[in-house]
Amino acid sequence: MFFNKTIEQVLEEFGSNPITGLSQNQSEVKREKFGLNQLTTKKPKTLIAMFFAQLNDILIYILIAAAVISALLGETSDAIIIAIVIIINATVGIIQESKAEKALDALKKLSTPKAIVKRDGQLNEIPSEEVVPGDIIIIDAGRYVPCDLRLIEAANLKIEESTLTGESVPVDKDASLVLPGEDIPLGDQKNMLFMSTLATYGRGVGIAVSTGMDTQIGKIAKMLDEKVDDETPLQKKLAQLGKYLGIGALFICALMFIVGVLQKRDLFEMLLVSISLAVAAIPEGLPAIVTIVLAMGVQKMIKENAIVRKLPAVETLGSVNIICSDKTGTLTQNKMTVTKFYADGKLGAIDSLNINHTEHKLLLENLILCNDATYSENSKTGDPTEIALLQAGVDYSIFKDDLEKTHKRIDEIPFDSDRKLMTTVNKYDNDYYVMTKGAIDNLLNLCTKAYIKGNIIEITPNIKKDILAASNNMSDNALRVLGAAYKILPSSHVEIDSLERDLILIGLVGMIDPPRLEVKDSISLCMKSGIKTVMITGDHQNTAFAIAKDLNITNDSSEVISGTELDKMSDVELNNRIESIRVFARVSPEHKVKIVRALKSKGNIVSMTGDGVNDAPSLKMADIGVAMGITGTDVAKGAADMILIDDNFSTIVAAIKEGRNIFTNIKKTIIFLLSCNIGEIIALFLAILLGWATPLRPIHILWVNLITDTLPALALGVDPGDPDVMKYKPRNPKDSLFKGESLNLLLNGLLIGILTLAAFVIGAKYYSGDTNLFPLFPGNLSEDALKHAQTMAFVVLSVSQLVHSLNMRNEKKSIFQIGLFSNKYLIGAIVFGILLQDFIITVPFLANVFSVHSLSLMDWSFVTILSLMPLLLNEIVKIFKRSSSII
Numbered sequence: 001m002f003f004n005k006t007i008e009q010v011l012e013e014f015g016s017n018p019i020t021g022l023s024q025n026q027s028e029v030k031r032e033k034f035g036l037n038q039l040t041t042k043k044p045k046t047l048i049a050m051f052f053a054q055l056n057d058i059l060i061y062i063l064i065a066a067a068v069i070s071a072l073l074g075e076t077s078d079a080i081i082i083a084i085v086i087i088i089n090a091t092v093g094i095i096q097e098s099k100a101e102k103a104l105d106a107l108k109k110l111s112t113p114k115a116i117v118k119r120d121g122q123l124n125e126i127p128s129e130e131v132v133p134g135d136i137i138i139i140d141a142g143r144y145v146p147c148d149l150r151l152i153e154a155a156n157l158k159i160e161e162s163t164l165t166g167e168s169v170p171v172d173k174d175a176s177l178v179l180p181g182e183d184i185p186l187g188d189q190k191n192m193l194f195m196s197t198l199a200t201y202g203r204g205v206g207i208a209v210s211t212g213m214d215t216q217i218g219k220i221a222k223m224l225d226e227k228v229d230d231e232t233p234l235q236k237k238l239a240q241l242g243k244y245l246g247i248g249a250l251f252i253c254a255l256m257f258i259v260g261v262l263q264k265r266d267l268f269e270m271l272l273v274s275i276s277l278a279v280a281a282i283p284e285g286l287p288a289i290v291t292i293v294l295a296m297g298v299q300k301m302i303k304e305n306a307i308v309r310k311l312p313a314v315e316t317l318g319s320v321n322i323i324c325s326d327k328t329g330t331l332t333q334n335k336m337t338v339t340k341f342y343a344d345g346k347l348g349a350i351d352s353l354n355i356n357h358t359e360h361k362l363l364l365e366n367l368i369l370c371n372d373a374t375y376s377e378n379s380k381t382g383d384p385t386e387i388a389l390l391q392a393g394v395d396y397s398i399f400k401d402d403l404e405k406t407h408k409r410i411d412e413i414p415f416d417s418d419r420k421l422m423t424t425v426n427k428y429d430n431d432y433y434v435m436t437k438g439a440i441d442n443l444l445n446l447c448t449k450a451y452i453k454g455n456i457i458e459i460t461p462n463i464k465k466d467i468l469a470a471s472n473n474m475s476d477n478a479l480r481v482l483g484a485a486y487k488i489l490p491s492s493h494v495e496i497d498s499l500e501r502d503l504i505l506i507g508l509v510g511m512i513d514p515p516r517l518e519v520k521d522s523i524s525l526c527m528k529s530g531i532k533t534v535m536i537t538g539d540h541q542n543t544a545f546a547i548a549k550d551l552n553i554t555n556d557s558s559e560v561i562s563g564t565e566l567d568k569m570s571d572v573e574l575n576n577r578i579e580s581i582r583v584f585a586r587v588s589p590e591h592k593v594k595i596v597r598a599l600k601s602k603g604n605i606v607s608m609t610g611d612g613v614n615d616a617p618s619l620k621m622a623d624i625g626v627a628m629g630i631t632g633t634d635v636a637k638g639a640a641d642m643i644l645i646d647d648n649f650s651t652i653v654a655a656i657k658e659g660r661n662i663f664t665n666i667k668k669t670i671i672f673l674l675s676c677n678i679g680e681i682i683a684l685f686l687a688i689l690l691g692w693a694t695p696l697r698p699i700h701i702l703w704v705n706l707i708t709d710t711l712p713a714l715a716l717g718v719d720p721g722d723p724d725v726m727k728y729k730p731r732n733p734k735d736s737l738f739k740g741e742s743l744n745l746l747l748n749g750l751l752i753g754i755l756t757l758a759a760f761v762i763g764a765k766y767y768s769g770d771t772n773l774f775p776l777f778p779g780n781l782s783e784d785a786l787k788h789a790q791t792m793a794f795v796v797l798s799v800s801q802l803v804h805s806l807n808m809r810n811e812k813k814s815i816f817q818i819g820l821f822s823n824k825y826l827i828g829a830i831v832f833g834i835l836l837q838d839f840i841i842t843v844p845f846l847a848n849v850f851s852v853h854s855l856s857l858m859d860w861s862f863v864t865i866l867s868l869m870p871l872l873l874n875e876i877v878k879i880f881k882r883s884s885s886i887i
């Protein structure tokens with residue numbers, strides 16, 4: 001119990017010091033003792049459990065039944081092969097599943113919250129897991145509390161504790177309280193903070209009193225891992241499609257069985273053929289392959305600095321047609337430098353500031369005291385705007401640490417992007433100075449007087465005009481402008497609401513924040529690919545427009561509007577204008593929601609960036625909410641679909657490009673697998689309908705399915721991106737997966753089926769030596785001729801499918817244009833598949849098991865020509881496709 005102890009008692013108990021925190025050594029010893037600060041997660045599944053989970057599938061049951069029937073009827077080799085197929089299938093399933101899980105785990109780790117901890121006197125941001133009891137921890141708005149803390153300092157700190165108490169209204173915290181008694185409900189422990197609750201406002205410092213499973217949330221053992229629905233729309237669609245296709249395949253197999261029985265064929269053989277075909281034709285592996293392709297794509301995106309938190313985002317990324325981006329830090333470098341100031345009615349370069357002038361000195365002191373950043377040679381923490389102000393002070397040998405010793409902070413109202421203001425109260429001898437800084441338009445509304453040449457005078461319209469002219473001059477030159485104002489209080493006991501009233505304006509500063517160099521190219525790339533970039537900023541209209549011009553977002557000032565104008569518009573007016581606005585300036589987080597809603601109402605697929613506590617609603621509402629990795633709060637990250645590790649706009653564009661490629665690859669894989677399945681169905685069903693001998697044995701079908709469904713399908717899933725992918729317009733999410741491809745899919749399936757039958761006919765004719773037109777009826781073929789014919793059909797079916805995978809790499813471009821060897825995995829999979837095939841027919845033992853014959857050179861030439869047909873015919877079709885389109 002720590003709520004009933006004084007701060008000193010708690011500090012003593014943990015041997016911690018609020019100024020220096022723990023030493024690195026102490027923290028390591030404690031980590032050994034208390035372990036990592038995390039809630040123990042679910043036990044990982046054992047390999048055996050995973051294996052059995054893979055077997056839990058209706059199709060596998062059918063296969064097991066087929067194996068048992070085969071064994072009972074003495075067909076041991078069939079039974080063994082089916083068993084091997086089942087084992088390989090399950091193993092591939094386990095590998096895929098654990099790979100996908102690992103990738104998702106790695107993602108989760110990357111987006112876990114961080115904590116600001118004081119160690120060896122320095123503030124460091126460390127992963128929350130590394131926090132130990134006794135650590136001194138800083139909490140600010142938007143941050144999750146990393147463990148249970150006893151507060152030692154709190155400034156207007158409000159905490160949302162709904163995860164623990166169910167109460168969603170944030171509670172005020174107070175470090176100075178010592179609560180008597182033993183039994184106080186968590187919700188009333190106002191001097192304590194609890195793990196996983198969220199700071200929504202203010203600032204606080206606390207000492208870690210318990211970590212990991214010892215925390216309140218750990219004790220309740222309530223897992224935080226909310227069960228999110230990770231199935232993407234595509235996966236859902238596929239699961240549905242799989243069901244329909246499965247029913248279709250079962251129907252055809254049943255029909256085939258009935259036809260076979262009516263033709264008085266061998267019952268057992270027909271049963272096995274039908275079951276094998278059903279197993280091969282039902283695309284049960286599709287959702288797993290899609291998951292693994294998505295997960296691997298997400299891994300690739302991490303290398304490009306984008307962490308996708310929710311898998312569906314990968315698909316949506318490919319459809320984004322509007323990117324709404326913050327300016328500061330995303331389009332610009334967030335490397336602020338104060339270059340100008342305005343005081344005493346004069347605008348000047350910052351190096352002409354004279355520290356001996358009282359107004360100039362007060363201006364600097366205001367900006368340094370009303371400031372939460374820290375600045376030392378080795379470490380700078382906090383908002384870059386504030387760091388720039390501290391830097392300006394350091395250039396004049398005014399250091400925040402020194403200044404705060406003589407002018408202690410008594411009270412404060414933190415900065416927030418709605419008010420665009422921040423205020424502190426600092427002690428100056430016997431007086432208390434209210435120091436306010438912020439956006440000049442907002443600040444000017446609170447000022448009644450100005451401090452000019454040693455006099456405090458009423459702000460006349462002329463003075464106001466001068467101030468605004470100076471501000472406009474700076475913002476027209478792309479500078480971010482910050483005003484500083486103050487007033488003197490005789491006593492510190494003042495209502496917080498009246499602090500920011502009747503202020504005296506001291507002056508302004510302007511700071512430069514250069515655009516990111518790579519962003520201009522990304523914006524023009526977006527333009528070419530039908531994606532519009534919209535700037536949304538809290539900054540002044542002129543500053544925003546100057547930077548938007550520089551980045552080629554717009555050159556037209558009528559495409560810029562401010563938050564105030566936005567407020568005046570009705571929803572209908574906004575909806576009518578929304579698509580022509582390229583810059584929204586001086587907006588608050590609430591405006592962002594309005595903007596996303598209006599854009600979405602016009603059918604756009606919108607990506608929106610954000611970093612602050614209040615950005616969460618707009619991030620959630622956007623199709624793709626993007627949070628900043630560096631400056632983003634935990635709340636923004638929690639609400640986002642994607643996190644930018646480097647806060648960079650270009651990363652969003654890179655992620656969109658990757659998203660488009662991933663979607664295309666998934667599409668290729670699906671169409672490939674389905675056309676192969678159709679080929680198998682056609683070959684067998686047609687042969688049975690025509691009354692021919694079965695061209696393929698059950699194990700042939702199972703084997704081909706195993707070869708094509710795994711490696712080539714996965715290799716297509718990781719196909720290198722098409723360099724032209726950003727030349728196309730964004731994909732309409734409502735479009736069918738098979739848009740423009742259904743005919744292609746069917747024709748290629750038909751082709752593979754017919755080629756397989758052709759190989760069967762050629763083999764049968766050649767080896768039976770029969771001149772009869774129909775040597776193919778079961779009774780007309782010798783066993784040896786049938787074996788030969790089936791071998792040729794078997795090889796053509798598998799090799800033509802492997803070769804067909806090359807066609808899938810691009811809808812229009814020739815395989816030689818994109819480079820035959822540019823997907824080494826695919827080439828590897830094809831070569832490996834062909835070698836295995838050759839192995840099966842040439843190694844006597846295997847040939848025996850598969851009931852196949854080795855092929856002569858002549859046979860191989862037929863087989864090769866037939867197997868290359870899909871490539872040849874598709875290349876010819878692609879020539880026509882290319883000549884009828886621009887790209």
Ligand code: ATP
Nearest residue numbers: 326327328415417420422437438439481537538539
């Ligand atoms: P963007 O939305 O482009 O990223 P931003 O997030 O920097 O812009 P805000 O942080 O909301 O926008 O800042 C808006 C305005 O608030 C700035 O133009 C500045 O005048 C003022 N401002 C920014 N930071 C502070 C601060 N720490 N203290 C006081 N005022 C600030």
